[in-house]
Amino acid sequence: MAKKKFVVGCFDDEDLLFPAVKKVRTVGYKIHDIYTPFPVHGLDHAMGLRETSLHTAGFIYGITGTTTALSCISWILTKDWPLNIGGKPHFALPAWIPITFELTVLFAAVGMVLTFCYLCQLAPFVKKHRFHLRATDDLFVMVIECTDKTNTDDLKSFLSNAGAVETDLQIAEADWWVGSYDKEDVPFENTNEIAA
Amino acid sequence: MHLKYESQLREPLVSGNKNYHQVTEDIIRPIEAKPSKLWYVGFFTAVALLMFGVYSVYREVTYGIGQWNLNKTIGWGWDITNFVWWVGIGHAGTLISAVLLLFRQGWRTGVNRAAEAMTIFAVMCAGQFPIFHMGRVWMAFFVMPYPNSRGPLWVNFNSPLLWDVFAISTYFTVSLLFWYSGLLPDFASVRDRAKTKLRQKLYGTAAFGWSGSAKHWQRHESLSLVLAGLSTPLVLSVHTIVSFDFATSVIPGWHTTIFPPYFVAGAIFSGFAMVQSLLLIVRKVFALEDYITLGHIEAMNKVIVLTGSVVGIAYLTELFMGWYSQNKYEGYTFWYSRAYLFSPYGWSYWGMMACNVISPQIFWFRKMRRNIYVTFFMSIIVNIGMWFERFVIIVTSLYRDYLPSSWSVYYSPTIYEIGFYLGTFGLFFTCFFLFAKYFPVIAVAEIKFVLKTTGENYKEKMGHLEHVPAEVFAHSGHGHTVVENHGSN
Numbered sequence: 001m002a003k004k005k006f007v008v009g010c011f012d013d014e015d016l017l018f019p020a021v022k023k024v025r026t027v028g029y030k031i032h033d034i035y036t037p038f039p040v041h042g043l044d045h046a047m048g049l050r051e052t053s054l055h056t057a058g059f060i061y062g063i064t065g066t067t068t069a070l071s072c073i074s075w076i077l078t079k080d081w082p083l084n085i086g087g088k089p090h091f092a093l094p095a096w097i098p099i100t101f102e103l104t105v106l107f108a109a110v111g112m113v114l115t116f117c118y119l120c121q122l123a124p125f126v127k128k129h130r131f132h133l134r135a136t137d138d139l140f141v142m143v144i145e146c147t148d149k150t151n152t153d154d155l156k157s158f159l160s161n162a163g164a165v166e167t168d169l170q171i172a173e174a175d176w177w178v179g180s181y182d183k184e185d186v187p188f189e190n191t192n193e194i195a196a
Numbered sequence: 197m198h199l200k201y202e203s204q205l206r207e208p209l210v211s212g213n214k215n216y217h218q219v220t221e222d223i224i225r226p227i228e229a230k231p232s233k234l235w236y237v238g239f240f241t242a243v244a245l246l247m248f249g250v251y252s253v254y255r256e257v258t259y260g261i262g263q264w265n266l267n268k269t270i271g272w273g274w275d276i277t278n279f280v281w282w283v284g285i286g287h288a289g290t291l292i293s294a295v296l297l298l299f300r301q302g303w304r305t306g307v308n309r310a311a312e313a314m315t316i317f318a319v320m321c322a323g324q325f326p327i328f329h330m331g332r333v334w335m336a337f338f339v340m341p342y343p344n345s346r347g348p349l350w351v352n353f354n355s356p357l358l359w360d361v362f363a364i365s366t367y368f369t370v371s372l373l374f375w376y377s378g379l380l381p382d383f384a385s386v387r388d389r390a391k392t393k394l395r396q397k398l399y400g401t402a403a404f405g406w407s408g409s410a411k412h413w414q415r416h417e418s419l420s421l422v423l424a425g426l427s428t429p430l431v432l433s434v435h436t437i438v439s440f441d442f443a444t445s446v447i448p449g450w451h452t453t454i455f456p457p458y459f460v461a462g463a464i465f466s467g468f469a470m471v472q473s474l475l476l477i478v479r480k481v482f483a484l485e486d487y488i489t490l491g492h493i494e495a496m497n498k499v500i501v502l503t504g505s506v507v508g509i510a511y512l513t514e515l516f517m518g519w520y521s522q523n524k525y526e527g528y529t530f531w532y533s534r535a536y537l538f539s540p541y542g543w544s545y546w547g548m549m550a551c552n553v554i555s556p557q558i559f560w561f562r563k564m565r566r567n568i569y570v571t572f573f574m575s576i577i578v579n580i581g582m583w584f585e586r587f588v589i590i591v592t593s594l595y596r597d598y599l600p601s602s603w604s605v606y607y608s609p610t611i612y613e614i615g616f617y618l619g620t621f622g623l624f625f626t627c628f629f630l631f632a633k634y635f636p637v638i639a640v641a642e643i644k645f646v647l648k649t650t651g652e653n654y655k656e657k658m659g660h661l662e663h664v665p666a667e668v669f670a671h672s673g674h675g676h677t678v679v680e681n682h683g684s685n
Binding site for chain 2: 011033034035036038039040043044047049051053058062072073077080081085092094096097102103105106108109110112113116117118120121122123124125126127128130133134135136137138139176180181182189
């Protein structure tokens with residue numbers, strides 16, 4: 001919850017982005033994030049991000065759904081209120097498959113979406129700093145976090161040489177806050193020190 | 197895997213000279229413009245229909261199911277026909293968004309957003325029918341399995357009608373989540389270019405604070421893929437379970453094992469027809485011909501002729517089995533109540549045959565598949581045909597059952613029965629008009645994602661690569677990204 005200093009480089013072509021990421025990382029700058037208008041395949045690897053485990057979470061939610069359905073139905077129909085329907089077995093597993101399947105899917109989908117929103121900090125009324133408004137249109141915005149040793153002018157010209165069409169320096173809150181996008185609000189007003 | 201090069205033989209999916217900004221501009225501009233007069237006319241017509249539907253439902257709730265002409269032996273009539281029809285329509289949306297994603301069909305990107313919206317609205321409409329068919333609709337919550345003070349009296353988990361409750365509600369929820377998670381980046385695009393405060397506020401809220409961060413995109417991709425993987429069996433299960441409502445009974449004409457695949461094919465068939473009807477209008481009204489091209493329309497017509505023929509085979513198989521089984525009740529249902537033109541409901545069977553099996557064969561001809569007027573006309577015909585199909589299945593099996601003394605008088609609907617159906621049209625189009633005006637009707641981010649491989653202007657530039665030797669093709673040409681991307685997919 002503190003403001004930090006960032007150097008922002010905007011690229012207008014994802015083909016220039018990959019060599020730029022490589023150069024920036026080789027020199028040793030810390031890439032805060034890259035904002036793109038659409039998923040650029042391979043960018044996560046180029047940036048050195050690890051694979052997401054979201055699908056594993058989805059699997060766990062799924063088997064939770066399976067277990068919930070099977071345990072509830074079998075308890076209800078064999079223990080809590082067994083009904084004799086033409087002498088058929090109370091434990092009628094084949095007839096339970098449809099609901100078991102549906103609950104598996106339901107749990108997996110709902111769980112995954114909620115986890116996704118939690119991990120990405122997405123929710124209604126959540127506001128985040130936008131480094132460039134065209135990051136959701138046609139620009140690929142590379143944001144580099146500065147330390148007190150960073151020479152921002154050098155970094156800017158470094159990014160320009162790497163192909164950035166626009167560079168600038170921004171002091172911004174990197175975290176989310178509750179706000180509305182039609183207001184120019186200043187989050188966490190008491191913490192305006194710049195962290196290293 | 198996302199291919200970096202696509203053969204010139206394949207038609208471009210985005211025509212015209214586009215860049216990323218132009219894509220945003222083309223798709224989002226209609227949201228920012230004032231709605232046209234035609235939009236208001238359409239919207240208020242839909243609202244009026246909806247109001248009539250609400251009144252019809254009010255009559256039914258107040259005075260009971262007697263407001264409909266359902267009678268002894270025909271306990272299911274227009275209501276369940278409409279239910280199955282609407283659910284079926286919904287299936288195309290999921291098929292396009294999920295199954296075609298898994299099959300890596302690039303053309304889905306132009307149509308998936310609108311098709312998914314159609315799914316959600318169609319399922320909303322479908323749900324009304326079984327709920328109000330209950331009669332005492334204020335007891336609808338009895339279908340929820342929870343420990344209650346009525347015994348506890350549990351629902352019957354062995355009943356296909358309860359499977360339906362789970363299937364439809366899961367289907368609705370999962371479709372909604374899939375659709376909305378895809379909308380987040382596009383809402384953010386609308387938000388970031390919004391000029392008015394209100395739009396910034398509303399789309400800012402709707403976009404959940406989406407920023408386009410690389411990590412978020414990585415998770416988003418994973419989420420989409422898994423949701424597609426979940427939706428694919430889900431969509432098959434939903435219409436399978438709907439068909440179980442019939443197939444697990446012992447009514448002649450319903451008691452067949454062919455029902456699940458036959459229903460699923462029919463659902464996809466009618467759904468694609470509805471997608472065609474809607475998108476042909478949308479692309480015209482919002483000038484999106486560059487994104488929903490003749491290629492898209494042709495691809496969907498191919499699905500229509502395929503599924504229409506699958507359905508046709510199913511009809512013929514049923515007729516054959518009606519004779520081959522030598523079961524006299526089956527024989528009577530199929531060869532008298534259905535296939536005999538001069539039986540009371542014979543007209544509906546032959547209407548179904550003409551609309552679903554015979555007329556779609558026109559799409560074997562490329563010229564017809566790429567003709568917008570023929571396509572639009574056929575999309576309406578197919579939807580009428582698929583309505584007939586459900587009517588045939590339900591009514592011709594019910595109106596004469598095992599006991600001739602209980603054979604009913606001729607069933608035809610009351611005005612409130614029809615009004616309820618019209619009301620769901622009102623609901624559907626009210627939602628769809630609002631969607632078309634306030635939502636990006638094409639997935640902006642997904643179009644940008646495929647633009648460089650399938651956009652007309654980009655493809656043209658890559659044409660020469662097809663003539664270079666393989667060695668050169670592999671190492672040069674369209675750039676370094678091929679190498680950079682290699683490990684990722």
